[in-house]
Amino acid sequence: MRVISCCLLIFWSLCAHAETRAHEFELDNGLKLIVKEDHRAPVIVSQVWYKVGSSYEHDGITGISHVLEHMMFKGTQRHAPGEFSRIVAENGGKENAFTSRDYTAYYQRLEKSRLPVSFELEADRMRNLLLQEEEFLKEVKVVMEERRLRTEDKPTSLTYERHNAVAFTNSSYRTPVIGWMEDLESLTLSDLEDWYQRWYAPNNATVVVVGDVDPEEVLALAKRYFGPLKPSGVAPVKPRGEVRQRGVRRLVVQAPAELPYLLIGYKVPVLLTAEEQWEPYALEVLAGILDGGDSARLTRTLVRGQQIAASAGAGYNLYDRQERLLLLDGTPTASHTVDELEQALVEQVNLLRKELVDSKELERVKAQVVASAVYELDSIMAQAMTIGKLETVGLDWSVDRKYVERIQAVSAEQIRKVAQKYLVDERMTIAVLDPLPMDTAPAGRSGNQGGAHHVH
Amino acid sequence: MSTDYGRLFVTIGVLLVWTLMLPAQSVAMEPIQHWQLDNGARVYFVPAPELPILDVRVVFDAASSRDGTRPGLAELTNLLLDKGAGGISADELASQVEGLGAHLGGGSLRDMAWVSLRTLSDERYLQPAVKLLSMVVTSPDFNNGDFERERERMLVAVKMQEQQPSSVASRAYYKAVYGEHPYATPPDGYQESLARIVLDEVKAFYRRYYTGSNALVVIVGDLDRAAAEKVARQVAGGLPKGETAGQIPEVPPVRFAAEERIFHPSTQSHVLVGAPGMRRGDPDYFPLYVGNHILGGSGLVSLLSEEVREKRGLSYSVYSYFSPMRRKGPFTLGLQTRNEQLDEALEVMRSTLERFRSEGPSAQELEAAKKNITGGFALRTDSNAKIIEYLAMIGYYGLPLDYLDTFNDKVDAVTRDQIRDAFARRVDPERMVTVVVGGNGADNTPKHDSAENNAGD
Numbered sequence: 001m002r003v004i005s006c007c008l009l010i011f012w013s014l015c016a017h018a019e020t021r022a023h024e025f026e027l028d029n030g031l032k033l034i035v036k037e038d039h040r041a042p043v044i045v046s047q048v049w050y051k052v053g054s055s056y057e058h059d060g061i062t063g064i065s066h067v068l069e070h071m072m073f074k075g076t077q078r079h080a081p082g083e084f085s086r087i088v089a090e091n092g093g094k095e096n097a098f099t100s101r102d103y104t105a106y107y108q109r110l111e112k113s114r115l116p117v118s119f120e121l122e123a124d125r126m127r128n129l130l131l132q133e134e135e136f137l138k139e140v141k142v143v144m145e146e147r148r149l150r151t152e153d154k155p156t157s158l159t160y161e162r163h164n165a166v167a168f169t170n171s172s173y174r175t176p177v178i179g180w181m182e183d184l185e186s187l188t189l190s191d192l193e194d195w196y197q198r199w200y201a202p203n204n205a206t207v208v209v210v211g212d213v214d215p216e217e218v219l220a221l222a223k224r225y226f227g228p229l230k231p232s233g234v235a236p237v238k239p240r241g242e243v244r245q246r247g248v249r250r251l252v253v254q255a256p257a258e259l260p261y262l263l264i265g266y267k268v269p270v271l272l273t274a275e276e277q278w279e280p281y282a283l284e285v286l287a288g289i290l291d292g293g294d295s296a297r298l299t300r301t302l303v304r305g306q307q308i309a310a311s312a313g314a315g316y317n318l319y320d321r322q323e324r325l326l327l328l329d330g331t332p333t334a335s336h337t338v339d340e341l342e343q344a345l346v347e348q349v350n351l352l353r354k355e356l357v358d359s360k361e362l363e364r365v366k367a368q369v370v371a372s373a374v375y376e377l378d379s380i381m382a383q384a385m386t387i388g389k390l391e392t393v394g395l396d397w398s399v400d401r402k403y404v405e406r407i408q409a410v411s412a413e414q415i416r417k418v419a420q421k422y423l424v425d426e427r428m429t430i431a432v433l434d435p436l437p438m439d440t441a442p443a444g445r446s447g448n449q450g451g452a453h454h455v456h
Numbered sequence: 457m458s459t460d461y462g463r464l465f466v467t468i469g470v471l472l473v474w475t476l477m478l479p480a481q482s483v484a485m486e487p488i489q490h491w492q493l494d495n496g497a498r499v500y501f502v503p504a505p506e507l508p509i510l511d512v513r514v515v516f517d518a519a520s521s522r523d524g525t526r527p528g529l530a531e532l533t534n535l536l537l538d539k540g541a542g543g544i545s546a547d548e549l550a551s552q553v554e555g556l557g558a559h560l561g562g563g564s565l566r567d568m569a570w571v572s573l574r575t576l577s578d579e580r581y582l583q584p585a586v587k588l589l590s591m592v593v594t595s596p597d598f599n600n601g602d603f604e605r606e607r608e609r610m611l612v613a614v615k616m617q618e619q620q621p622s623s624v625a626s627r628a629y630y631k632a633v634y635g636e637h638p639y640a641t642p643p644d645g646y647q648e649s650l651a652r653i654v655l656d657e658v659k660a661f662y663r664r665y666y667t668g669s670n671a672l673v674v675i676v677g678d679l680d681r682a683a684a685e686k687v688a689r690q691v692a693g694g695l696p697k698g699e700t701a702g703q704i705p706e707v708p709p710v711r712f713a714a715e716e717r718i719f720h721p722s723t724q725s726h727v728l729v730g731a732p733g734m735r736r737g738d739p740d741y742f743p744l745y746v747g748n749h750i751l752g753g754s755g756l757v758s759l760l761s762e763e764v765r766e767k768r769g770l771s772y773s774v775y776s777y778f779s780p781m782r783r784k785g786p787f788t789l790g791l792q793t794r795n796e797q798l799d800e801a802l803e804v805m806r807s808t809l810e811r812f813r814s815e816g817p818s819a820q821e822l823e824a825a826k827k828n829i830t831g832g833f834a835l836r837t838d839s840n841a842k843i844i845e846y847l848a849m850i851g852y853y854g855l856p857l858d859y860l861d862t863f864n865d866k867v868d869a870v871t872r873d874q875i876r877d878a879f880a881r882r883v884d885p886e887r888m889v890t891v892v893v894g895g896n897g898a899d900n901t902p903k904h905d906s907a908e909n910n911a912g913d
Contacts, residue, residue, distance in 0.1 A: 092831020141769035295550035310612035371557025
């Protein structure tokens with residue numbers, strides 16, 4: 001197994017060498033442009049990333065970044081509401097947008113000759129959005145429906161949202177990306193105007209283009225369309241790091257449901273906040289040891305072995321802007337309780353703190369990481385996403401080029417060290433979904449989802 | 457690590473650098489190659505030398521339309537294939553696959569059941585990965601312990617669906633549209649049907665349907681024809697010839713407009729409206745496809761989205777689509793809206809359909825749709841993952857090998873009259889079912905026009 005992994009690493013370094021074809025430019029107005037060539041098909045993806053998302057918001061206006069994302073399709077001085085989408089469609093394009101904690105991004109996938117269409121429209125709405133009351137009143141209702149769909153009526157998403165709100169005390173990661181319903185209800189057009197003026201400027205944006213292009217030609221196009229835009233004084237976002245937690249936190253979420261559900265989070269550093277650079281990579285491998293496929297511990301031990309869980313998972317993202325959670329979740333089988341599942345998950349965590357992981361296990365996780373990095377090259381969208389995300393949280397996009405190497409360098413000792421240091425009660429929050437009968441009346445307004453992107 | 461390995465990889469690396477450094481010039485997807493194995497398995501192959509990846513998918517006519525009296529049987533059988541095979545346990549099998557950096561997957565819907573593999577295409581990984589795939593396809597163990605466990609997990613998954621209004625709606629909708637037809641039942645079955653399945657039924661299902669005559673091998677990746685032939689033989693050559701699965705019945709039409717309301721403790725009502733639509737290879741495929749693109753198949757610029765979302769803010773997601781299948785798959789319109797405004801949303805959706813059906817698209821709308829579909833054609837095959845989807849579809853439904861080559865011309869040839877005519881003949885609002893799942897407490901008791909009440913219509 002070790003031999004295979006070593007070879008994989010060499011294999012990767014050769015792939016990586018061949019594949020390093022991203023070019024970075026900065027326009028005079030501060031707009032960043034990153035272009036990566038992929039000539040397999042005559043297509044491109046064009047993305048504009050803004051450094052703004054729910055973690056930039058304060059209480060009372062939660063969800064505003066995401067509502068603004070919706071309003072970005074509602075017209076400018078030059079284009080009527082909805083025209084943006086019609087023009088993209090007539091050019092054979094697919095478009096969407098997404099908002100997350102640390103970014104808001106817009107994209108079009110197009111045949112390669114249509115790139116100017118994307119740039120023209122994106123440059124226009126970067127500075128000339130026309131926020132109109134009538135459109136806003138309709139669109140905020142759409143967002144409320146989106147919230148009902150994604151969160152209110154999904155018991156596991158509801159649990160996730162509440163868990164997150166309890167886990168964090170003062171961090172701006174506490175609130176849901178889509179916003180609390182009451183905040184959406186009180187949002188005004190002038191709130192949106194302020195938010196747009198504050199964050200939408202070339203010096204707060206990164207344009208990423210991946211596909212069948214020539215970087216110099218893309219740069220010329222970018223200069224033509226984005227170049228004339230005026231930069232503005234974008235004040236840096238204030239630090240909103242989390243205070244030290246004092247003891248384990250627990251919550252119960254009661255909602256109509258058929259099945260109980262368990263969610264455990266540990267506050268852990270990310271690449272930007274870690275004291276030691278290797279720690280986030282060790283946490284990444286640790287998450288892989290637990291849930292890096294069908295042979296990983298949670299499925300092997302809890303689902304197939306002890307049969308306590310019908311499903312169980314673990315997740316961590318080292319590329320967030322602030323300290324975040326390493327999450328474990330699961331649904332118990334019919335013959336086990338949610339308490340038993342909690343004990344079993346905690347036992348898995350304790351095992352990581354006590355014993356070094358087996359070398360074969362470690363090699364397996366690393367093999368998956370290396371191969372996945374190759375597989376990612378099959379999708380220009382995925383390649384662009386990685387670049388845009390890294391750049392927008394404040395890491396250099398080229399950090400991803402070191403990912404495989406740094407994962408390969410993680411040792412069993414390092415995994416045990418991060419487990420001992422971070423997977424402790426003082427960093428732990430546990431949520432249990434306690435099912436109410438399914439004939440309970442709808443709760444009216446209340447809250448729930450998170451995590452994933454909220455797509456326009 | 458031995459130096460031999462090092463040299464090998466240097467060679468590959470050089471080749472890779474070369475392919476990735478070709479001048480900025482892209483070629484369209486290579487032509488589809490097709491042949492058959494001795495046991496009747498049909499093979500479809502597209503070389504894709506740009507990335508060192510191989511995708512293989514083995515597709516069987518072994519999905520839920522073959523479930524008979526045991527809804528869930530096909531999916532359970534499919535799930536068990538990699539839970540122990542060739543005498544190797546589920547744990548060990550997963551370890552071996554993942555140690556190679558490979559992904560082994562599978563699935564089972566109403567027409568197709570499949571097993572898929574993605575691996576690095578270098579021989580060192582490809583060979584052992586293909587061998588594991590072959591074991592999973594040709595010699596699953598079906599141990600009793602694995603059977604019991606996976607069935608229990610399916611039961612939990614079905615329960616999970618029952619707490620989600622979208623899944624409740626979808627399951628009720630297929631039942632309402634398809635009645636006694638095999639498409640009516642959900643691929644993951646019902647709690648009662650899953651509880652009745654015994655291991656011998658799984659083994660018998662596998663023997664009957666996982667055969668050469670009933671199989672399709674689809675390959676996309678960095679290998680040449682000779683290597684692809686070898687992979688196909690390795691993966692599926694060991695299957696007995698067996699028999700093809702046989703016909704499934706034609707779909708009977710919905711005979712009247714029925715409405716079913718199901719209480720769910722949700723703040724939104726989920727609405728699905730529809731009827732049997734069209735099959736793959738349907739003579740009306742292009743007029744219906746392009747027409748629907750305008751009606752509700754083109755995201756924010758569709759007529760339904762314009763009326764329901766853009767003008768009135770009634771729903772986050774509103775759409776219509778045809779799902780062409782071996783037999784007539786459903787034509788479906790859907791939305792979700794807050795319980796209090798259900799009637800308004802439903803009315804707007806229905807009147808939009810009525811209007812489109814009677815008036816058809818404007819010349820401008822048709823022109824815009826054609827530009828969107830044909831102008832974005834290159835996006836359909838811009839990755840190996842997408843190409844293999846098309847290959848599986850073309851192979852499984854026996855579509856012509858030049859299906860993708862002629863696609864744009866056929867779209868361009870569609871006229872307004874053809875769309876109006878096709879919708880008039882094939883979409884009848886008087887013969888559509890409506891399923892509403894939501895928290896409108898007052899409607900807790902079904903107020904649907906049940907089959908019995910309307911049998912005389």
